[in-house]
Amino acid sequence: MRFLRLRWLPVLFVPGILLISSHALAADLTLDEVVRGLDTLWVLIAAFLVFFMQAGFGMVEAGFIRAKNTVNILMKNFIDYGVASIMFFIMGYAFMFGNGSGFIGTEGFGLSNAPNPSGVSLYAFFLFQAAFCGAAATIVAGAMSERMKFRSYLMYTVFISAVVYPIVGHWVWSGAGWLSSMGFADFAGSTVVHATGGFAALAGVLFLGPRIGKFGPDGSPRAVPGHSLPLAALGVFILWFGWFGFNPGSALAVSNGEKIALIATNTNLAAAAGAISAMITVWIKYGKPDLSMTMNGALAGLVAITAPCAFVMPGEAIVIGLIAGIIVVYGVLFLDYVRIDDPVGAIPVHGFNGVWGTLAVGLFGHRSLGLAHEGLFHGGGLTQLGIQALGVAACTLFVFVSMSAVFYFIHSTFGLRVSRDEELRGLDIDEHGMEAYSGFQVFTTQ
């Protein structure tokens, strides 16, 4: 191979030289091998971007809560990704992609003899999927923040990443699941990742109850402002950036570059539209454009476009995003109305908009873009929409029930909630023995 021009063969350990030279000595690359290398590279880069979303979640969650609980949320954020990485390796991947029944996979533990439904390297596919699993797990941290024990959070994260998330994933993405065989379409996880995280969070906060002082004696909600909107803003930008791996990466192959480009463009337009419509909605309702809500609007648009990103055109992506931005504002108001306390808005963003995005496939999707049935607005009737509704209902119900059992178990054994004193003082001191902002005066009273 002329292009190698290695001067010092045999070399030993210039990084990578070994790989090149050993290959060069074997045989020239075929086009198929190059394509597989290219696809693997793309899936890996997408996996790196999805990993980086973990930083985005961490910054959003930290920025939206009070300074006194910041170490605790960052700790949860680190450890849920760590636990998800290890547990998904040991058993999650097997439950999700292993051969088995339509309900759960039963082989491939520790990636040994693990099936690989993708056209890329098993390890690349695993890393991409493990990062998704970490995202589903960490969504819950924000909703349950400022009052949940760290030890109990650790237990929760084992269950969701080892069992609950993989089962939902098996239904939809394994190729053998009962939902995918019905034609259920969730391209990159509005249901599998976001609604799963959002409805697990809903189960959790129902067991946990609201923070002290969130609702007045008459039940009226009080604002508990986040301690650092710049951190939260950075987090939203990082999430938006990472979503360019999350959605386009799910195409798994670059051979269809047109499709990946369409997905990326749809993702960006839906996020932009969500930010704008949430800003306008809250501006009309309260007279001022609110940054927190605008940022949640962008995230809502991203969650909503996740399922349909491959099946719709850019103009439709904008409409989906606009509606997502409205849903998130009214979703936050609804939770306040029913006295459910979700400090960062994780349930409206990931739960409600996960449902909306999944349904949007059945409304706006095109058969010509690979969907089983034409969407309702293109004359396809209710078939695809019905499948979508059934699928998202089944998944969220399963998640809500199974996670309720998990949280009930933790509640009955270790307890979910810190003491009243600890909550008032902040979790950072009692749970971790440290402050987030040493040297600064922070007012820990509400």
Next chain:
Amino acid sequence: MRFLRLRWLPVLFVPGILLISSHALAADLTLDEVVRGLDTLWVLIAAFLVFFMQAGFGMVEAGFIRAKNTVNILMKNFIDYGVASIMFFIMGYAFMFGNGSGFIGTEGFGLSNAPNPSGVSLYAFFLFQAAFCGAAATIVAGAMSERMKFRSYLMYTVFISAVVYPIVGHWVWSGAGWLSSMGFADFAGSTVVHATGGFAALAGVLFLGPRIGKFGPDGSPRAVPGHSLPLAALGVFILWFGWFGFNPGSALAVSNGEKIALIATNTNLAAAAGAISAMITVWIKYGKPDLSMTMNGALAGLVAITAPCAFVMPGEAIVIGLIAGIIVVYGVLFLDYVRIDDPVGAIPVHGFNGVWGTLAVGLFGHRSLGLAHEGLFHGGGLTQLGIQALGVAACTLFVFVSMSAVFYFIHSTFGLRVSRDEELRGLDIDEHGMEAYSGFQVFTTQ
């Protein structure tokens, strides 16, 4: 295609499997198709990096201003990107790349039947260009910060992203513009993006006037230190990182890997040189190495290398960066001298160094690297330099005049500036009803 090894055909919605399998059923990939996929992938990754620069701009602008206006600048930063994404989709792309005259394009609205001058997917090319448009728009936010109404900023951003930026872009990058047909060379946008942003900012601050207290009764400037240099530092690192998409991505094709690698190396060296020379300049002048100026020096180097990055060699990139670092220091002093208040240094960084970088093409550029005429320092005489001077003069004049009209219009209708009371109290409370750092004691007096 052997490499696919799909076990469970037919599968429906494992993400991407559908794409692979549908392709596999059609025909094997040709080398041309692989190249196009590879090029599309590269342009998309570059687009993601350029998008991420928005986070960099946000953090730099927030860090360099006072805490009491932080929510406002972050809000502007989110929304200008959102508006740019949507407006560039609806009409900006058509004005910029559509067929039409040498002055403006007139077809391709909503990307429908939009011409695609690149060798990659239309959507990939669009996303990359839309992210550039967002960058041009957001440059202005920093210069006009701490005193401009949010509502008026929103109006401004519609004009620049829908009309003004696309027109300049059409002149230089559409392939049909009057400037490109003269041989004007601006590889990645020292003029098109940065000088456009910088001179729009200049027009804006002239209408807006300086912040209360910036200049004493005798006209002497007062330092108004930024509230978080760590945020600003992070922002500069993110911008530097994103510039690796901005400049090398503009090559649009990886087939010429040597060129892309040269561009990336030049970009990095100019940034490094700009940081060092700004540090030394300010150290000599004031006795201490100043972090703000060092960071602006890095950005100045990046802006200056943006036009010539493909046409010069690494040693020349270092020289261009060294000069950029000196220009930014004296540029800041000059603005202080003429009592123009630019809180973050956006005009010296993007405006003055945008001009410098554009001229540097005519000084240091090589014909062998694809330039129309040899640069002055390589014996090519004044031809290319003259074209560069004409081009950057035409563009900055057009931007300054048209944006002055826009700002005059907004000034006469909604007003550009917040009230004196609001400015003193900070824009976050009055414009958005929230604080950036709840729980911290922040001194809002100057």
Next chain:
Amino acid sequence: MRFLRLRWLPVLFVPGILLISSHALAADLTLDEVVRGLDTLWVLIAAFLVFFMQAGFGMVEAGFIRAKNTVNILMKNFIDYGVASIMFFIMGYAFMFGNGSGFIGTEGFGLSNAPNPSGVSLYAFFLFQAAFCGAAATIVAGAMSERMKFRSYLMYTVFISAVVYPIVGHWVWSGAGWLSSMGFADFAGSTVVHATGGFAALAGVLFLGPRIGKFGPDGSPRAVPGHSLPLAALGVFILWFGWFGFNPGSALAVSNGEKIALIATNTNLAAAAGAISAMITVWIKYGKPDLSMTMNGALAGLVAITAPCAFVMPGEAIVIGLIAGIIVVYGVLFLDYVRIDDPVGAIPVHGFNGVWGTLAVGLFGHRSLGLAHEGLFHGGGLTQLGIQALGVAACTLFVFVSMSAVFYFIHSTFGLRVSRDEELRGLDIDEHGMEAYSGFQVFTTQ
């Protein structure tokens, strides 16, 4: 080439169009050219990620120290990368990769006629290596923080990036070094980058002495908590993200996609395991899960997997990471015990775990994955382990001795340490004339 479909040939300066069209006029691409373009692209993306680690280092170091020294550490962080970029261009690359003896290279200054041992563009390979050099340089900043003069830091950084790091690199990665010819294996730099940085830091802090107040009159260590754990957490996430360029990028070629995917997966699992084991170790020892230590555990896992990432399987990567997390906790305690003051834990993370990772190659490495000898735990005996021990001992000894000479020289001429008054007041005011957090009340007393 059908795929170009250029409508407006000849075009001049649509970014990149020139490149494509000039190519199209010449000849079609061969598969070899495509592979070289693809490999170059991958190395460049990896270089961008490694560059971004600089932001990670900056945030970790800033977050772990006190607010009063934050400007100083950020300044060091910017400038060491700037100096490393320029010095590695002028001479470092020549010393590292130039032809010469087994000890040092002697040609290729300013990249002119520079040898290129890789299969990718020289500039891409240079940029990747320059970013590595910057990483080695910046590791020292954290360990010597809060008391070292900026001017002296500037001198140090010239020496390490121009001479010391390139010599170690030459021994191991040039293809002509005496260590690589013995079969020493350090895939991505546990020794070359991390132990080099860690042991240079050790030499530095021995000359510098501990911060005022770090050790009580009886020698007992006092905690000096960092001023912003969210910044530090963000930094760790950025480093982890960047490591996906650092380790997999070192493979330099995507043709062996399986290998790159394995490396990325190993990198992630070791980091996750390091975080978890450090958390558990400190939890057992002190009763609370500590965020700082958990984050250092993740970094420890990343450092430790850097040498063996290509030579071990995922299960082994987990074990290597678990041990790394324990080493970092006891390493911190050990430094406290011997009264060495390393404010951010750089020596345990990069020094001790650099050694551990290098030795782990000899314990866990597989011949089938390209290692010269089978590792001890796979029945290969002590051969590879012996080579690894010799190599890491030689490198760390060389670094420690040569950097001691450098620090002794600086100490004797300009002085290493700021005055007592300046240290108590904070370096930001005296060295740079500015504060990191203007408008916030920061308590600068310990």
